[in-house]
Amino acid sequence: MFAVVRTGGKQYRVAAGDKIVVEKIDGDAGASVTLGDVLLAGEGAELKAVAGLTVAAEIVAQAKAEKVIVFKKRRRHNYRRKNGHRQNHTILKIVSVG
Template identity: 80%
Template sequence: MFAIVRTGGKQYRVAAGDKIVVEKLDGDAGSSITLGDVLLAGDGADLKSVDGLTVSAEIVAQGRGDKVIVFKKRRRHNYRRRNGHRQYHTVLKITAIGDHKEEKKAKATPDAAPAAAEA
């Protein structure tokens, strides 16, 4: 099963077990988070409903990206500016796609219905 999630203004196609690098998210390494902005979900060619669907992930590491050099120059004006930037990012490992609480409730309800009918 795969899902397309949006975080940090970007969209990522994820499946269980994938590792992705996203914009910085709050949390320490080892903690788990939930990505709730699921745009699309499916299994192969079949698409599934995304109502209430969440993606669970574990934070692997917090880090910074490669340095990007910003250089500005204006010809014949002796104007040169050099600046660097390193963007903060978070490495996530996708643990599961789907809300397990809803699946457990859905499985528990059919068992409860026949018991109520017998009584």
């Protein structure tokens, strides 16, 4: 069975046993999390009702993404700015759907 869940402003298609990387969710590694915003669920080509459906997940790790370099430059004005950013994210393992 699969489900489409929304967390952190993004949507993910998940099934039991999947590992996904989502925006940071509070909690330590090993803690269980319930994702309640289920948009779609089904099995094969059949869709099922999503009223009251939840997805149980376990936090595998809290990590950071690769560094993104932001470089600004204006020609002939001696203007250069370099800035880096690493986004925090959470790695989840889906335990069950439903």
